[in-house]
Amino acid sequence: MRVGEAGGAVYARREGVVLREVAGERLLVPIRKDVADLKAIFALNGVGLRIWELLDGERPLEGVLAGILERFDVPVAEAEADLVAFVGRLEAANLVERRG
Numbered sequence: 856m857r858v859g860e861a862g863g864a865v866y867a868r869r870e871g872v873v874l875r876e877v878a879g880e881r882l883l884v885p886i887r888k889d890v891a892d893l894k895a896i897f898a899l900n901g902v903g904l905r906i907w908e909l910l911d912g913e914r915p916l917e918g919v920l921a922g923i924l925e926r927f928d929v930p931v932a933e934a935e936a937d938l939v940a941f942v943g944r945l946e947a948a949n950l951v952e953r954r955g
Contacts, residue, residue: 863915863916863917863955864915864916864953864955865912865913865914865915865916865953865954865955866910866912866916866919866942866945866946866951866952866953866954867910867911867912867951867952867954868907868910868911868912868950868951869885869949869950869951869952871885871886871887872884872885872886872950873886874899874904874907880898881898881899881904882896882897882898882899883896883897883899883907883945883950884896885948885949885950895948895949895950897944897945897948897950901927902923902927902929902934902937903941905922905923905926905927906919906923906938906941906942909922909923910942910945910951912954915955916938916939916942919938920934920935920938923938
């Protein structure tokens with residue numbers, strides 16, 4: 856799927872997911888009963904961190920893509936593919952929710 860095909864989808868970070876820095880790594884950690892589920896812990900690189908910051912529940916994926924392209928020197932197609940894949944993994948891990 857491409858960003859344009861998502862129809863202006865809006866994603867928000869779920870409550871109960873915190874960003875922590877551990878040993879120089881930035882990690883998304885769900886704070887819930889099944890916190891021992893290591894599949895839901897994500898290590899973020901610079902692009903992943905920027906995506907996480909931009910998933911504010913108001914900005915459509917097109918806006919998130921624009922925010923990536925403003926900060927990083929990356930081809931549009933590569934940024935778009937990475938964004939869609941990353942948001943899909945976050946959604947599958949129940950770390951974000953689609954609002955539109």
